[in-house]
Amino acid sequence: MNYLNSFELKNLVKDALKEDAAARDITTGMFVPGNLEARAQLTAREKMVVCGINIAAKAFKLLDKKLKFKPLIKDGQTAAKGAALALIKGNACAILSAERVALNFLSFLSGTATQTRLFVDAIKPYRTKILDTRKTIPGLRLLQKYAVRCGGGYNHRFALDEMILVKDNHLELIGGCSNVGRFNSRLKTEIEVKSLKELVEALKLKPDIIMLDNMSIKDMKKAVQARDNTQGARHKVLLEASGNISLGNAKKVAATGVDMISIGSLTHSVGSADISLDIKI
16 A cells, blocks of 8 residues: 655645745735745634644745744644644745645645544444545546545555456446456456445455445345355455445435445545634744
């Protein structure tokens, strides 16, 4: 599994600063004296699970290495509304010019971590795992999947070369599960099914995971029973529920006995957490 890499992270933040023309901030350069020193505070304006505090620090430090950035919380910790997240001290122009990039990363990733935590809490006391998907914003998958982990979730495959996942379109092209044949690979294997009939066929192949795509709660329960009745202790296929799962029904899905719930909305449509930067001269 891919984790935050300092080289990749530095390049992501550098690209964001370049995109924002942070080194050519016209307004700040026009009105703020270049030698003015200032203090600033990052503040949570709502309750959230924080993610990206060190990424925000990197945005400030890449623009001005002399800036002092003091984090007051760690990634994965919960911040109350009004809590101070970090203190920044140094050149006022650099603080203002890096502000938006730092907040974009911190707010966006904290939003993902917070939403993930809501799902994790929603399915207690079940041991079902909350997973992300590959439905990520291009170029930001590394960070988004990190945010899911900070929220207490787990990562599904990071990219196409990580495991074998036979989806509906693969099955359509080859004529169904009966034509998959035996897996001959050391990689983890998974098959997507849409019906109990397809589940029976998939169980015969003994993959590591079977994805139950858009199944009803009733059929999920039957799928778990079918798996438990046909699989021995030496090879228990894990079941992953996916499709149309929300905070409102996640606990019912977990109660069916599935092992995992994958949720695309954790990364493809989550909102940003509300965080502000306040200058304190």
